Structures are given as structure tokens and as C-alpha cells.
Amino acid sequence: PLERQVSDTLIDLIASFARDGRPVSPHAPAWPEFSPRIPSTMVVGGPDVARVSTTFKADQLRYWDRAGWVPRT
Structure with missing residues (x-):
């Protein structure tokens, strides 16, 4: 099933990154x-299982760039 393939893919990506610094x-x-x-995001899930996106939630992320970050005190 799709859920199992998504899970296996995510496990592969995390394990290979921990092993040698390359998520494959x-x-x-x-x-x-x-x-x-050109920032890229690996989107894991959905019918494609995994895909690379350069625009994933770009508008939402730009909000934080404009708003700035203020640490809690």
C-alpha cells in the first residue's frame, strides 16, 4: 500500500542521511x-511518494522572513 511505500521511503532517507550525510x-x-x-524541499507523502519541490509552501515561509524572528524571553 501507499502508506507503507511512503514509510519505507522516509526511513531510507533518514537512515542514509545518518549513515553518510546523503539522503537517498x-x-x-x-x-x-x-x-x-534555489532552496529545495523533499516532499514525502501523497500519490508521488516523494518529490523535490522548490516552491513548497514558499509564500508561508516568506512570511517568516518578512516578520523576523524574536526569541522568547
């Missing part, structure tokens, strides 16, 4: 190294 899975596309110019 036979069920996921290559995840590019982070770049501030």
Missing part, C-alpha cells in the same frame, strides 16, 4: 544539496 532512497528522486539561491 530507491523510491525518491535525487535531493539536490541545499542552495540559498
Whole structure:
């Protein structure tokens, strides 16, 4: 089932990242190294199981850039 494939993919990504610093899975596309110019997010779940997106929740994330971050006191 899809849920099992998503779970296996996420486990693969986390385990390989812990092992050698590279998140890879036979069920996921290559995840590019982070770049501030072209930030990418691995979206795990849904009918694609895993996909790389450069626009995932971009508007919501830009809100925090504009609002700034204030630590709790």
C-alpha cells in the first residue's frame, strides 16, 4: 500500500542521511544539496511518494522572513 511505500521511503532517507550525510532512497528522486539561491524541499507523502519541490509552501515561509524572528524571553 501507499502508506507503507511512503514509510519505507522516509526511513531510507533518514537512515542514509545518518549513515553518510546523503539522503537517498530507491523510491525518491535525487535531493539536490541545499542552495540559498534555489532552496529545495523533499516532499514525502501523497500519490508521488516523494518529490523535490522548490516552491513548497514558499509564500508561508516568506512570511517568516518578512516578520523576523524574536526569541522568547
